[in-house]
Amino acid sequence: MENLNTNKPKILVVDDDADIIDLLAYNLEKSGYQVQTAANGLDALSIAQSFVPDLILLDIMLPKLDGVEVGRRLREMPETKDKYLVFLTARLEEYSEVAAFEVGADDYIIKPIRPRALVSRIQALFRRDKEKNGQVQNSLKIGDIWIDRESYTVTFKDELLPFPKKEFELLYFLAQNPDKVFSRDELLQAIWGEDVYILSRTVDVHIRKIREKIGEDYIKTIKGVGYKWSWTPS
Numbered sequence: 279m280e281n282l283n284t285n286k287p288k289i290l291v292v293d294d295d296a297d298i299i300d301l302l303a304y305n306l307e308k309s310g311y312q313v314q315t316a317a318n319g320l321d322a323l324s325i326a327q328s329f330v331p332d333l334i335l336l337d338i339m340l341p342k343l344d345g346v347e348v349g350r351r352l353r354e355m356p357e358t359k360d361k362y363l364v365f366l367t368a369r370l371e372e373y374s375e376v377a378a379f380e381v382g383a384d385d386y387i388i389k390p391i392r393p394r395a396l397v398s399r400i401q402a403l404f405r406r407d408k409e410k411n412g413q414v415q416n417s418l419k420i421g422d423i424w425i426d427r428e429s430y431t432v433t434f435k436d437e438l439l440p441f442p443k444k445e446f447e448l449l450y451f452l453a454q455n456p457d458k459v460f461s462r463d464e465l466l467q468a469i470w471g472e473d474v475y476i477l478s479r480t481v482d483v484h485i486r487k488i489r490e491k492i493g494e495d496y497i498k499t500i501k502g503v504g505y506k507w508s509w510t511p512s
Contacts, residue, residue: 287310287311288313288314288333289306289313289314289331289332289333290314290315290329290331290333290335291315292334292345293315293340293366294339295337296317298337299317301391301393302335302391303315305394305397306400314331318340319343319347319348320342326352326357326358327355332361332404333364333400334362334363335364336348336363336365336366338365338367339368339369346378349363349381353382353440353442359440359442360443360446362385362404362443363384363443364384364386364399364403365378366389367386367388367389368388372477376477376480379444379477379480380487382442382444382445383444387399416428418450418454420496421509423492425453427450432446432491441491444469444484448469448485449488451465451468452497452505452506453496453507456506456509457506457507457508458506459500460505460506461503461504462478462482462505465481465505466481481504485505495509
């Protein structure tokens with residue numbers, strides 16, 4: 279019988295390759311994590327709802343439901359909307375990476391997987407989250423926006439809006455640093471960290487999705503440089 283320790287972070291591994299599942303489960307359990315596994319997209323959603331993992335390792339090419347669609351649904355589920363989502367894939371096309379980050383990926387790892395490196399990246403995600411929680415205010419009220427760090431919620435004009443984890447963190451980071459211009463690389467490092475290798479256009483994708491929810495008045499584009507939070511009371 280599985281020995282569950284509630285103090286251990288929980289990870290759901292989703293892959294249709296039994297050898298990869300065994301390899302990852304062994305190394306993650308050895309590193310102190312609780313692990314459950316799924317071999318297809320539909321089982322992944324069902325297990326995620328009951329297991330409520332802190333992090334999901336998700337292959338893109340899955341039977342029954344592909345990984346990108348699984349990721350999108352995970353971001354809509356109350357149990358997993360704010361949890362870490364790390365994609366695993368053998369696909370090298372840029373559009374696959376962009377699609378993964380558009381649905382709220384926290385990291386994107388190309389196979390073949392090196393277990394020790396993967397564990398290090400997972401540990402970095404959890405460590406960075408703890409560091410951020412110790413450095414930020416619990417909430418911010420700016421104009422029509424209320425941002426609550428404790429519940430990871432954003433209210434705009436009295437409407438509660440869905441914000442995936444990385445969109446939320448990017449919004450919060452900019453709002454905490456008003457009128458300061460950040461380059462795309464600076465935002466990538468601040469929100470995704472130095473250990474995550476992703477395209478700089480990922481920032482543009484997230485900014486676009488944030489603006490679709492709160493409009494154009496809060497985040498300004500500084501041409502050739504990056505972005506800044508700039509709001510003036512009317």
